[in-house]
Amino acid sequence: MQYIDEWERLTGRIGFWLDMEHAYRTFDPSYIESVWWSLKEIYDRGWLYRGYRVAPYCPRCQTSLSSHELAQPGAYHDDTPDPGVTVRFRLRDDPTTSLLAWTTTPWTFPATWPWRLR
Numbered sequence: 001m002q003y004i005d006e007w008e009r010l011t012g013r014i015g016f017w018l019d020m021e022h023a024y025r026t027f028d029p030s031y032i033e034s035v036w037w038s039l040k041e042i043y044d045r046g047w048l049y050r051g052y053r054v055a056p057y058c059p060r061c062q063t064s065l066s067s068h069e070l071a072q073p074g075a076y077h078d079d080t081p082d083p084g085v086t087v088r089f090r091l092r093d094d095p096t097t098s099l100l101a102w103t104t105t106p107w108t109f110p111a112t113w114p115w116r117l118r
Helices: 003-011 029-044 106-112
Strands: 085-090 100-105
Touching: none
Parallel strands: none
Antiparallel strands: 085 100
16 A cells, blocks of 8 residues: 555556556455355355366466467477486496486586596
């Protein structure tokens, strides 16, 4: 509520006219009570159920995508996995023993090649 005056001026300047006198706010008790009332009505009528569905997923946002987001060109595509490399390092003192190192940043390995370890 601290910036309500600025919000009203901004909406007028950008041509985004709103009914500010009858606006609903999600933090108002009347709004919260209406959400709980509607949820109870849905439950009482037996319309509330638990289900599962397959949903397209945005790896960047880590959210599911809606149908209108999928309709936009380039909005959804298969994500390529990060590169992964496993490298075997033999121990100098015991050549029969090795260490395996796995990383998704293979460009860090050139600094650890054998000629640099000597």
